[in-house]
Structure formats: structure tokens, C-alpha cells
Amino acid sequence: MNGSYPVIAPIVEGHGEERALQGLLHRLVPYLREGAYADVQQPYRLPRDRMLKPATLAQALTVVAARRPQPTAVLVLLDSDDDCAVELAARVRDLARQSHSHIPLTAVVAVREFEAWFLAGAAGLAGHMGLPHDLVAPPDPEGIRGAKEWLSDRMPPGVTYRPPAHQPSFAQHFDLAAARAGAPSFDKLCREVAGLLG
Structure with missing residues (x-):
């Protein structure tokens, strides 16, 4: 701990997650x-x-480990796309241990993509940024290929979902409890963050 609270240094793959x-x-x-x-x-x-x-993961870990206040943990977040989320998270952890075994690190992989969490918690996005007021989560949000397209299809005519523009706001409004229940990889994020809190 840094004083009495944790300091979390996230590493992400996309521009949207960088802001969200x-x-x-x-x-x-x-x-x-x-x-x-x-x-x-x-x-x-x-x-x-x-x-x-x-080499490049090690370089990133060196950069974030040198920050002040010094991180008490690193949280790596990426999308599974078509890969197995469990195997991909283990691969990232193994790569990190090769160069920075002294840094507490957890890796969370969103099944398919980050936006699957928005689909699982879609009720919280109802009426937000032009989405329908009766928006409901689809069955099996993490099984959908193209969560970004699912969101675009429900936005006003002429508006396309764009991660850098929409992710930060959607991340503040989607239903957290519903997302935990409907997206196991989001529940994994919650469990890992709870663990980082000590």
C-alpha cells in the first residue's frame, strides 16, 4: 500500500479504454x-x-513502475477477440513475470470485447446519448460477435458507436450489478479490483 490506500497503474490496448x-x-x-x-x-x-x-511489455512495466506515487499493483486489460480469455490472461501474467516478477500484476481479459460489458449492463444506458429508453441487455452478451455494431445499430440514425467518443461516458452509466451477472469477465474484473483493495 502507498500510505493507507492502493495505487493502481492500468495498462490497456485501445484508445477508448485509455480514456474509459x-x-x-x-x-x-x-x-x-x-x-x-x-x-x-x-x-x-x-x-x-x-x-x-x-520486450515491449517489459518496457511498459518499467515505465509504470517508475511513476510517483509508486503503484502497488498493475492492472492489464485487453479484449479476448477470438482467443480464450483465461489463456490470454495467463500468457500476459507469464510474460510480465519474466521481467518484473517483483510487481504485483493482474490481467483481466474482456470476453470478445470491452463493449460486451456495456451490453450486459445495457439497462443503465437506456436513454443515454440517444440510445432507446427501453434498451435491454441481449441474451449472452459475451457471446455476441460485434458488440460495437450492436450499440451502433441502436443509436440514432447517422450516429455510429466510436470507442474514444462513447466509452468514457458509457463506462459511467452502464448497470454494474447487471454487468456482473451477465458478463463473467466483468465479474472477474470486479473480483480482481476488490483483491487489489486489500
Whole structure:
């Protein structure tokens, strides 16, 4: 711990998550533990292809580990796309251990994509940024290929879902409880963040 609270350094793969994850974690911490606080640092963006290479992941870890206040943990977030989320998370953890075994690190992989969590918690987005007021979550949100397209199809005519523009706001409004129930990978994020709170 840094003083009496954790300091979390996120590493993400996309521009949208670079802007959205910090706000989501600030929202999640008191949701998971009433009265809790964590210093969530600005996410470091590392594209997926570089995140899965030992040298570039090591370089990113060196950068975030040198921040002040010094992180008490690193949280890596990426999308599974068509890969197995469990295996991909294990691969990232193994790569990180090769160079930075002294840094507490957890890797969370969103099944399919980050936006699957928005689909699972869609009720909280009803009426937000032009989405329908009767918006409901689809069955099996993590089984949908193209969560971004699902959101675009429900936005006003001429409006397309764009991660950098929409993710930060959607991350503040989607239904957290419904997302935990409907998206196991989001529940995994919640459990990992709760663990980082000590």
C-alpha cells in the first residue's frame, strides 16, 4: 500500500479504454467496498500486438513502475477477440513475470470485447446519448460477435458507436450489478479490483 490506500497503474490496448478505464475504476472501487479509495493512475496504452511481446511489455512495466506515487499493483486489460480469455490472461501474467516478477500484476481479459460489458449492463444506458429508453441487455452478451455494431445499430440514425467518443461516458452509466451477472469477465474484473483493495 502507498500510505493507507492502493495505487493502481492500468495498462490497456485501445484508445477508448485509455480514456474509459480510469473513470470506471473510480466508479468501481466504492461500489465494491463502501468508503474505499484507490489512486487510479492514467492508463498506459500498449497495443495488443506489443503487449504480447516480452520486450515491449517489459518496457511498459518499467515505465509504470517508475511513476510517483509508486503503484502497488498493475492492472492489464485487453479484449479476448477470438482467443480464450483465461489463456490470454495467463500468457500476459507469464510474460510480465519474466521481467518484473517483483510487481504485483493482474490481467483481466474482456470476453470478445470491452463493449460486451456495456451490453450486459445495457439497462443503465437506456436513454443515454440517444440510445432507446427501453434498451435491454441481449441474451449472452459475451457471446455476441460485434458488440460495437450492436450499440451502433441502436443509436440514432447517422450516429455510429466510436470507442474514444462513447466509452468514457458509457463506462459511467452502464448497470454494474447487471454487468456482473451477465458478463463473467466483468465479474472477474470486479473480483480482481476488490483483491487489489486489500
